[in-house]
């Protein structure tokens with residue numbers, strides 16, 4: 444491993460000029476391009492293994508600076524975050540998400556964060572626990588009807604669940620009633636597909652080339668705009684924003700965008716924000732749950748402990764917010780699933796001015812990558828890193844693991860706004876499923892991680908259901 448030179452994170456040590464990070468030679472470009480297109484997790488893992496905690500990868504016309512030490516992550520994401528904008532991949536996603544909270548920068552981002560963050564306060568999310576539990580119960584009831592039958596597309600089921608939760612918790616809307624869940628899920632697939640295509644081809648294929656993928660992307664974008672327009676007009680028609688208690692995201696956005704002098708700008712902001720929240724909030728939570736169910740299936744001892752905890756804590760009632768504290772083991776399992784399979788597997792940034800990270804020079808404009816997937820498997824901080832072991836997150840155990848060795852929700856000012864909602868949903872659903880059902884992966888069908896904007900299971904996770 445490349446050691447971090449003490450005192451050099453974010454600066455140079457007296458008299459020692461910043462170094463250029465090591466990395467694969469130019470002649471490795473064809474292999475790197477192939478890995479970028481087909482196996483991005485291998486690309487990052489191999490780079491960290493072969494070159495250490497700071498790697499410079501020249502791939503075609505792009506030079507990527509990849510940092511894989513907690514101190515580096517802290518510097519880029521938190522301490523010197525003012526020097527970094529969102530980078531490769533997210534820049535492409537902006538074509539679909541516009542300037543929503545995830546992709547905007549500067550003053551616009553600060554204003555949006557001030558508008559949206561209050562809805563995600565701990566106290567308010569706690570007040571939504573009942574709605575999350577009801578949606579989870581709907582999922583469990585659906586799965587129960589499939590017990591003993593053919594395999595279920597768990598990814599699709601979880602996507603339906605998480606979109607349903609977002610509709611009700613944030614927008615005060617039943618997306619199902621608009622028949623929108625399938626449409627929105629499919630539209631986001633097309634958007635991700637295009638964003639990843641642009642990333643892996645390093646944006647070298649012009650957008651006017653009439654590829655079927657491009658056409659699908661444009662159709663998907665129009666579809667998302669239509670759903671969002673329906674949500675907003677329905678909300679206004681029913682006077683949603685004028686109710687005194689209306690403090691959901693939609694009402695806050697309607698009020699805040701109304702203040703825009705140009706109504707067209709206001710409408711666009713609203714669209715960008717809603718599309719962003721729907722994307723950022725549903726894929727990540729569905730991915731967390733999918734990987735957790737997959738891992739639990741492979742570890743029967745963990746399943747038994749989970750089930751015992753769910754029965755002891757919940758009995759046969761729905762979970763309440765206060766149960767989160769008591770569902771300790773379930774929380775540990777979710778945390779460990781997010782360690783091995785972080786839904787946001789990469790945090791891309793672009794350096795505005797030149798910087799020095801861990802003693803290494805980063806030029807202005809450089810593409811900088813922090814990769815939770817490799818950081819979460821860094822052997823210096825995670826003994827036996829590939830082993831699934833929820834005990835690592837035992838709140839009673841002391842650990843000297845640095846805080847920035849674990850970043851499922853990012854870090855610094857761009858930390859996930861929805862972390863509490865996402866965790867509550869994942870813990871409730873995992874407890875409610877294991878309490879009464881046992882999901883088993885279909886034998887002979889490999890489960891392969893596919894790093895898109897979020898870390899998904901390639902071709903969806905198929906599992907059979909039986910009662911536990």
Ligand code: HEM
Pocket residue numbers: 529544545546556609613719720723724725727728731786787790791850851852853854856857858859860861862864865866869
């Ligand atoms: C387990 C579930 C979730 C995970 C693992 C997750 C992870 C993350 C991560 C890593 C980031 C930082 C991205 C970066 O720095 O580039 C982020 C940002 C964000 N997340 Fe989440 N997220 C989850 C759930 C949610 C939910 C439920 C919502 C909303 C409904 C949400 C909305 C957002 C938004 C809007 C941002 C951008 C924040 C900003 O830049 O100010 N997330 N999320």
